[in-house]
Amino acid sequence: GGADGPTAIYVTLRLAPQLLGPIAVAAYSYMALVPVIQPPIMKALTTKKERQISMEQLRPVSKTEKIIFPIVVTIFVSLLVPSAAPLIGMLMFGNLLKECGVTERLSKTAQNELMNIVTIFLGVSVGATATADIFLTWQTIGIL
DSSP states (O other): OTTHHHHHHHHHHHHOGGGHHHHHHHHHHHHHHHHHHHHHHHHHHSOHHHHTOOOOOSSOOOHHHHHHHHHHHHHHHHHHOGGGHHHHHHHHHHHHHHHHOTTHHHHHHHHTHHHHHHHHHHHHHHHHHOOHHHHSSHHHHHHO
């Protein structure tokens, strides 16, 4: 999904900060290649009849449920795995902004302009950590 890159960066910073550059490049390369790689794999693993199945919504989800969900998930994950709280908290905060409807302008900004700006800053900061002595190794080739 869209959170693969930031998730990979966050986990790498926690577990292996010296591998941040190669893992970030691998994560974002994978995300860029998904539209190219995924269709032939899905076509190979499913029949034409399976691909034509139209899924219907089981039941309508109320606005209250959509608002309570990110709050409950954040509390539950924070209690269960405190080290993942910042990552899940921000993911659920974005979901809450979108679903509550009160902050529509802020939600649209976060989805578009702010996301682009943050991605640029993230790329620059990760790129600054990818020095040649760390990036140009056999381990990096193994990751990519």
